[in-house]
Amino acid sequence: MGTATAIGIDLGGTNIKGALVDMSGKIIHRMTQATNCFGGEKDNGQRWKKAIFQMVAELKKRSAVAAVGIAAPGLPNAANSAIRLMPERLEGLAHFVWADYLREKSVWVLNDAHAALIAEARFGVAKGSKNVVMLTLGTGVGGGILIDGKLYQGKDQMAGHLGHMTLDVDREDAGITGMPGTLEDAIGSATIFKRSFGRFASTNDLVEAYKGGDHFATYVWLNAVRKLALGLCSLNNLLSPDLFILGGGITHTSDALYKPLADFMDVYAWKNAGRKTPVLQAHYSDMAGAVGAAGFAFLKMGIIGGNDVDVTLPV
Template sequence: MKTAIGIDLGGTNVKGILVNEAGEILKQHYVATQDDTEGHWRENVLEMVTYLRNYWQAPIDAIGLSAPGLPDAHNSCISFLPNRLLGLAHFDWSAYFGQRTYVLNDAHAALMAEAQFGAAKGCQNVILLTLGTGVGGGILIQGKLYQGLSQMAGHLGHLSLHATDDEVSIVGAPGSLEYAIGNYSVQKRSKGKFDSTWALVEAYRQGDPWASLVWLTSVQKLAVALSSLVNALSPELIVLAGGITLSDDALFEPLHQFMSLYEWRPGGKQTPIVQAQFGDMAGAIGAAGFALSH
């Protein structure tokens, strides 16, 4: 059975896994990223790959790497990532590891993990959104990752929900979904009362009126965005990933109620919305799966 190494290069940690084509995780490992001006993070990634190779002591069939930014057209490197991980853009991972390495955007990798081994296994047309500090996403069409021109597809957090809002996302979208529900904007959205989504949701669970208004407004906007995506792409499944989904019923119960108001359901058709199966190793698992599929 074929095996692959999957690496998820994040700002805090490098996460690595050894996985086979059945999706069984044979080994996992973490090292600190060291995102500094000296580029020590590259050495830490190599340390991770060396560790997993030595553990397996047999040829590795594929290597995949998940990272923030936009990959090139051949998924061989990250071609665009400003202001983070100095030296990542255009870095030749295949030469560095001495083996062909496939590079994916981190949210795209999370989608591939769910599509190949997780909640969306067996599905052909899927949308995934990662709800965390910001909002990312990925799109699966006819069983294949859709990356689009310049590999920009799937930046679903930058959907504009209100064109006249003053708040503009990092790509220039006014009134974005990312601002509406991302953890980075909670303090501003709650007018300084809450400094995290966790605190906001806990207050909502306790019946706090202001917390309820802020949180349910965010979930309502998520439902509007998902309904728009259903209208545009007609997926068979929507997967929600990321830390905000750990709100569980506080998220999914009102979301399903709002979807019943906004989703177009011809003939009673309803798009299932499920929680992602994989947690913080999703990027590494998806990168490995993508590499194995190629």
């Protein structure tokens, strides 16, 4: 068989990432642009839908593609043709059938964090590992769970929404699932303006101030990282994975994230004969969702092992 290619699109609340990917997980070409879904008159997502249409058209100019994968927040339908539920964000996404809009026969849709885990399990830092937990830290916080080499999806593909775990039961405000004081609220970029009392508009701005020694920024940032450590340690107690993977735009903060995270995890982790669960940066960084979407398309087309995501992933 020759080298087939697929297009993967990762629709996020802040950016849209696109990638032309081959069967080995190699990114042949990548594209990124702002989602532009905040502010202004509501347009039912017409701006970012058009941006994805143009991105797919541009990537198709570079290679004949076997299929297109779309990774997006929310819960996909049983046919993986659309996201069936995405409350409060990305208006116009729910029930939107991408194959019709893109005028492509083979278009497959899945949750963005599940896509990121597929990329890392098949091609990235989790290759060879059987039990893995991944968190994607961006506008929101997504997650994915690999158990015994299989992506665990649960009933109606709802499993893995790790950002919606409650860390503070006394918080009155609730996230999109109705859970109070969630990990997503604690570190997701969507809440940074509120968490910083209007002082910072983005996580990048906050972290730059923290790195510059700003005391208030240090408090806000380290409080978020501490809550991430608590979430990871809780997941470790529940699932005892081989490793954790962190992906998404917030991980670009690098040492500003990983050094204090390691210190906090040393405090909270269950001491078990000195064993520490590694916390690794995603190989594909914030392109993991796009690569995983392409990988999912390969899976659904039977081009690489298995024809469904809920099968053992070759590792």
